[in-house]
Amino acid sequence: MKLELRGITKRFGSLVANENVSLTVQPGEIHCLLGENGAGKSTLMNVLYGLYQADGGEILLDDKVVKFSGPGDAMAAGIGMVHQHFMLIPVFTVAENVILGHEPTKLGGVLDMAAARVKVREISDQFGFDLDPDAIVGDLPVGVQQRVEIVKALISNAQILIFDEPTAVLTPQETDELMAIMKALRERGTAIVFITHKLREVKEVADKITVLRLGKVVGEASPDESASELASMMVGREVDLEIVKEPAKLGAASFVVSGLSAISHNGAKVLDDVSFEIHQGEILVIAGVQGNGQTELTEAILGLQNKATGSIKLNGEELLGKRVKQVLDLGVGFVPEDRTEDGLVADFTIAENLMLDRADRKPFVAGLNLRLAFLREFATKLVKQYDVRTQSIETKAGKLSGGNQQKVVLARELSRDLKLFVASQPTRGLDVGSIEFVHEQIVKTRNSGLPVLIVATELDEAVQLGDRIAVMYRGKIVGIVPSTTPREVLGQMMAGISA
Amino acid sequence: MSEKLKSTKPAVSVAPADSAESSNNRFAGFARDLVTGNALIPVLAVLASFLVGGILIAFSDESVQTASAYFFARPGDTFQAIGQAVFGAYDALFRGSIYNYQAGTFSEGILSLTQTLAYATPITIAGLGLAVAFRSGLFNIGGTGQIIAGAVGSTIIALYVPIWPGPLHFLVAVLAGILGGAIFGGFVGFLKATTGANEVIVTIMFNYVAAFALHYSLTTWLKAPLAVNPQSSPVPNDALYPLLAGDAYPLHAGFIVMLLAVAAVWWLMNRSSVGFHFKALGHNPSASKVAGININRTYFMVMAVSGALAGLAGTSQILGTEKYLGTGVAATYGFDAITVALLGRSNPIGVLAAGLLFGGLRAGAVTMQANQNVPIDIVYVVQSMIVLFIAAPPLVRSMFFMPKQKEARA
Numbered sequence: 001m002k003l004e005l006r007g008i009t010k011r012f013g014s015l016v017a018n019e020n021v022s023l024t025v026q027p028g029e030i031h032c033l034l035g036e037n038g039a040g041k042s043t044l045m046n047v048l049y050g051l052y053q054a055d056g057g058e059i060l061l062d063d064k065v066v067k068f069s070g071p072g073d074a075m076a077a078g079i080g081m082v083h084q085h086f087m088l089i090p091v092f093t094v095a096e097n098v099i100l101g102h103e104p105t106k107l108g109g110v111l112d113m114a115a116a117r118v119k120v121r122e123i124s125d126q127f128g129f130d131l132d133p134d135a136i137v138g139d140l141p142v143g144v145q146q147r148v149e150i151v152k153a154l155i156s157n158a159q160i161l162i163f164d165e166p167t168a169v170l171t172p173q174e175t176d177e178l179m180a181i182m183k184a185l186r187e188r189g190t191a192i193v194f195i196t197h198k199l200r201e202v203k204e205v206a207d208k209i210t211v212l213r214l215g216k217v218v219g220e221a222s223p224d225e226s227a228s229e230l231a232s233m234m235v236g237r238e239v240d241l242e243i244v245k246e247p248a249k250l251g252a253a254s255f256v257v258s259g260l261s262a263i264s265h266n267g268a269k270v271l272d273d274v275s276f277e278i279h280q281g282e283i284l285v286i287a288g289v290q291g292n293g294q295t296e297l298t299e300a301i302l303g304l305q306n307k308a309t310g311s312i313k314l315n316g317e318e319l320l321g322k323r324v325k326q327v328l329d330l331g332v333g334f335v336p337e338d339r340t341e342d343g344l345v346a347d348f349t350i351a352e353n354l355m356l357d358r359a360d361r362k363p364f365v366a367g368l369n370l371r372l373a374f375l376r377e378f379a380t381k382l383v384k385q386y387d388v389r390t391q392s393i394e395t396k397a398g399k400l401s402g403g404n405q406q407k408v409v410l411a412r413e414l415s416r417d418l419k420l421f422v423a424s425q426p427t428r429g430l431d432v433g434s435i436e437f438v439h440e441q442i443v444k445t446r447n448s449g450l451p452v453l454i455v456a457t458e459l460d461e462a463v464q465l466g467d468r469i470a471v472m473y474r475g476k477i478v479g480i481v482p483s484t485t486p487r488e489v490l491g492q493m494m495a496g497i498s499a
Numbered sequence: 500m501s502e503k504l505k506s507t508k509p510a511v512s513v514a515p516a517d518s519a520e521s522s523n524n525r526f527a528g529f530a531r532d533l534v535t536g537n538a539l540i541p542v543l544a545v546l547a548s549f550l551v552g553g554i555l556i557a558f559s560d561e562s563v564q565t566a567s568a569y570f571f572a573r574p575g576d577t578f579q580a581i582g583q584a585v586f587g588a589y590d591a592l593f594r595g596s597i598y599n600y601q602a603g604t605f606s607e608g609i610l611s612l613t614q615t616l617a618y619a620t621p622i623t624i625a626g627l628g629l630a631v632a633f634r635s636g637l638f639n640i641g642g643t644g645q646i647i648a649g650a651v652g653s654t655i656i657a658l659y660v661p662i663w664p665g666p667l668h669f670l671v672a673v674l675a676g677i678l679g680g681a682i683f684g685g686f687v688g689f690l691k692a693t694t695g696a697n698e699v700i701v702t703i704m705f706n707y708v709a710a711f712a713l714h715y716s717l718t719t720w721l722k723a724p725l726a727v728n729p730q731s732s733p734v735p736n737d738a739l740y741p742l743l744a745g746d747a748y749p750l751h752a753g754f755i756v757m758l759l760a761v762a763a764v765w766w767l768m769n770r771s772s773v774g775f776h777f778k779a780l781g782h783n784p785s786a787s788k789v790a791g792i793n794i795n796r797t798y799f800m801v802m803a804v805s806g807a808l809a810g811l812a813g814t815s816q817i818l819g820t821e822k823y824l825g826t827g828v829a830a831t832y833g834f835d836a837i838t839v840a841l842l843g844r845s846n847p848i849g850v851l852a853a854g855l856l857f858g859g860l861r862a863g864a865v866t867m868q869a870n871q872n873v874p875i876d877i878v879y880v881v882q883s884m885i886v887l888f889i890a891a892p893p894l895v896r897s898m899f900f901m902p903k904q905k906e907a908r909a
Contacts, residue, residue, distance in 0.1 A: 302789065304788065304789070323791075323793065324788065324789065324790075324791045325791035325792075325793065327791075328790075328791045329791075334789065336789055341783070341785055341786065342785050342786050342788075342789045343786060343789065344783070344786055345779055345782045345783040345786050345787070346782070346783065347782045347783075348778075348779070348782060352775070355775075356779060356786065356787070356790040356792075357790040357791050357792075359772045359775040359776065359779075360772040360773075360776070364772070365772045368771045368772055368773055369770055369771060369772075370770050370771060370772055370775060372770075
C-alpha cells in the first residue's frame with residue numbers, strides 16, 4: 001500500500017510541531033524520517049496513527065484520502081506502529097499480548113488461545129523470530145519484546161509499519177537483527193517508516209530519507225550521502241562527527257581496580273576478577289554489549305554494590321565499602337546511563353537538580369537553612385557555562401530535551417572538585433548536536449589531567465573517544481587494547497574471543 | 500479505548516525493577532499526582548461537594564418530601580421547600596461554625612468560631628504530618644495509630660510523672676506525645692529501610708495494633724480506678740494546654756502550636772536541606788541514591804517527622820480537648836487528616852485551609868442537626884465527596900466547564 005502525507009500541519013498552542021510536511025512512502029520501501037529530538041518526527045507519526053488530529057493537510061492511502069479519528073481507524077486501514085515505549089502488558093504471555101484487542105473466539109465467545117498460539121508461531125517462524133507464545137512478556141529481553149510488538153502489528157495485516165526510534169533501547173546485536181527484520185519486511189512489500197536520528201542505521205537500511213528540522217521538511221536525501229552531510233542537514237550547521245583530541249599526556253596511574261568480583265542477587269557472577277588502571281589524562285573506554293557487567297562495575301565504583309569484593313583504589317584510597325556520599329566526596333564524578341531515572345529528579349527545577357548532591361553542604365546551606373540566593377547565582381553560572389538551553393533555571397528538569405538534561409547532569413558532576421570522572425553511555429539517546437557537546441566536555445576533562453572511565457556500547461564512540469579500550473564480556477575483561485585496534489577485532493572481543 | 504492509547508506512559512518498564520520497588524513507585528506516583536495537580540481542583544471539589552450535599556439535604560428533608568407529593572399541582576411549593584431546606588441547613592452550618600448571629604451577644608456568637616478552631620487543631624497538625632510523608636513519596640496511612648501513640652505518651656507523663664512543677668509537667672507531656680508518635684511512625688520507616696516493607700500496608704496494620712493495644716491498656720494498667728468504661732483518669736490541670744480565651748471557650752494553646760507547626764513544616768519542606776532530601780526521595784529515590792543521599796536514613800526520618808506531628812495532634816486531644824484518654828481519642832482524625840493533606844495538596848498553607856474547613860464542618864454539623872434536623876451524616880457525605888472529587892479531576896473539570904488538560908506533546 002502506498003502512503004502519502006500532504007501538507008500536514010500540527011500545532012500545540014503557539015508551538016508548530018509540524019508545518020506543511022509532505023512525504024510519500026512506496027510499498028516495499030524503507031523510508032527514513034531523520035531529525036533531531038523535537039524536530040517533529042513523533043508528532044507526525046502520531047498524526048498518521050490517529051493519535052493526534054492534524055490542523056491542516058491530508059493523509060492518502062493508495063491515493064484515497066483517509067481520516068483517522070483514533071488508532072483503531074489507522075489499524076483497520078492497515079497501519080501498524082512499533083512504539084518506542086512498548087505498548088505491552090508485562091504480566092500477559094506473548095500470545096495474549098498479540099491478540100489483545102482482536103481476540104479470536106470459538107463457540108460464540110470462548111477465547112481461542114490455541115488459534116492465537118498457532119498464529120503467533122506462524123508469523124514468528126516466517127521471520128525467524130523464535131518467539132515462545134507462552135512466555136511472559138515481562139521476562140523477555142527488550143529486543144524480544146520489540147519482536148512481540150512487531151508481531152502484534154503484523155497479525156492485524158499491517159501494510160504500512162511505523163518504527164518509532166526502535167533502536168533506542170537495543171544492543172548493537174539486537175539492532176543488527178532488527179535491521180534484518182526490516183529488510184525481510186521490505187521484501188514482502190511492506191512500506192516502512194523508520195524514525196531515527198542515528199546516521200549509521202539510516203545508511204544501512206534506508207531506501208529514501210526525509211530530513212525534518214524544527215517541524216519542517218528540510219530536504220530529501222539518498223542513503224549514499226555522507227554521514228556528515230546528513231548530520232548537517234539535520235542540525236542545520238556543520239557538525240564535527242569526528243572527535244578531535246590531542247595525544248594523551250599521561251600522568252600517574254591514579255585509579256586502580258584489581259581483582260574486582262561481584263555476585264548478583266540470584267547468585268550469578270556479574271563481575272569476575274576485573275583489573276585495570278587508568279592514568280591521569282587518559283580515557284579508558286569499557287566497551288561491550290550492554291549487560292556484561294558494565295553497570296555493576298560503575299555501581300561498585302560508586303558504592304552502590306554491596307556484594308563486591310576486590311579493590312578499587314583512587315589515589316591510594318580504597319573506594320570499596322564506602323558509602324556513595326564518601327565516594328563522591330573523594331572526588332568521583334558520575335554520569336549514570338539512565339539520566340532520567342538515576343541522574344535527575346524530573347519534578348525538580350534545574351537549579352534544584354544542580355544541588356542534588358550538595359544540598360547539605362556549605363555554601364549551599366547555612367545551618368539547615370538552604371541559601372536560595374546562592375543557589376540561583378550558582379545555577380545561573382552553570383547553565384551559561386554548560387550551554388543548557390532553557391528560559392529559566394526554575395524550569396523543571398523533566399521538561400528539558402535529553403541533550404539539555406545531560407548537560408545539567410554534566411554541569412553538576414563536573415562542578416565538583418574531581419579526581420576521577422566516570423560516565424556510563426553518556427550520549428545514549430542524544431541528538432547529534434548534544435553528542436558533540438558531551439564529547440567535547442569529556443575530552444576537556446581528560447585534558448585537564450583526570451583519569452576518565454567511559455562505558456560505551458557503540459563501537460564508534462568507543463574507538464573515537466578512548467585512548468585505550470577495555471572490552472568486557474560476561475563480567476570479565478577480555479582484553480585491554482589501544483583504540484587503533486581494528487573494528488573486527490573489537491567486535492570479536494565483544495563476543496568473548498580474546499585478541 | 501482511544502483514551503487508553505493516548506497515554507504516553509510506557510506499558511513496559513525497560514529498566515529492571517523488582518516488584519516490591521515498582522509497587523512502591525506506584526504509590527509514590529499516586530501521591531505525587533495528588534500533590535502536583537492543578538491548584539484550582541481542591542477548591543472546586545469543595546464547591547462540588549457542597550452542591551451534592553445540598554441535593555442530599557433536599558432529598559432528606561421532610562417538608563420537601565411532603566411538597567413533592569403534590570408537585571404537579573403546585574410545583575412552586577416543592578421549590579420553596581427545597582430552597583428553605585438547603586438554605587436553612589447551610590445557614591445553620593454557618594452559625595455553628597463561624598458566627599452565630601442569632602445569639603444575643605458577641606461573646607456568645609463567636610463561640611462557634613472558637614469551636615471550629617478547636618476542632619481544626621488536631622486535624623490540621625496530623626494533616627501536616629501526613630503531608631510531609633506524601634511530599635516525600637511515602638503514603639503514610641497510619642495517622643490514627645500515630646495519634647494514639649502520641650496520646651498515650653502524653654497521658655503517661657501527665658498522670659504518672661507528677662514530680663515536676665506546672666509548666667514543665669505540661670512541656671514534658673507534650674514532648675512525650677511527640678516522641679510517642681515519632682517512635683511509632685519512625686519504626687515503620689525503619690522497617691521500610693531495612694526490610695523493604697511497604698509503608699502503606701504496615702501503617703494500616705499499625706492502626707489496628709495501636710487501637711487494640713490502647714483498648715487493652717485502658718481496661719488494665721491505664722484504667723481509672725473507679726471508671727466503668729475503658730478510660731484513664733483525668734489529666735491534672737498543670738499538664739493541660741492553657742485556655743486562650745477563658746473558660747467559656749474551648750480554644751486552647753494547641754491552636755498556637757498548630758500555627759507554629761504550619762510555619763515549621765513550611766520551612767522544613769521549602770527552605771531546609773533536610774526537606775530538600777525528603778522531596779528528592781519522594782520524586783526520585785534512585786537519583787537521590789546516586790547523588791549520595793542516604794535514602795534509608797531519609798525513609799526513617801520522614802516517617803519519624805510525620806509520626807511526630809501526628810503525635811503532637813494526639814497531645815492536643817489529651818491535654819487540650821478531651822482531658823482524659825479514652826478509646827475514641829483518635830476518633831476519625833487519622834483519616835480526616837489524610838483528606839486534609841490531600842485537599843491541601845500537601846502544602847502547609849493548603850493543609851491549614853483544609854483543616855479549618857474540616858473543623859468548621861465538624862463544629863457546624865452539630866448545629867445543623869440540632870436546629871434543622873439535618874442528619875449529621877450529610878456532613879460526612881460532603882467530606883467524603885471532597886475526596887472523591889479530588890481523586891477525579893476530569894469530573895470536576897467537566898462539572899465546571901473547564902477545558903480539558905492540554906495534550907501532551909510527543
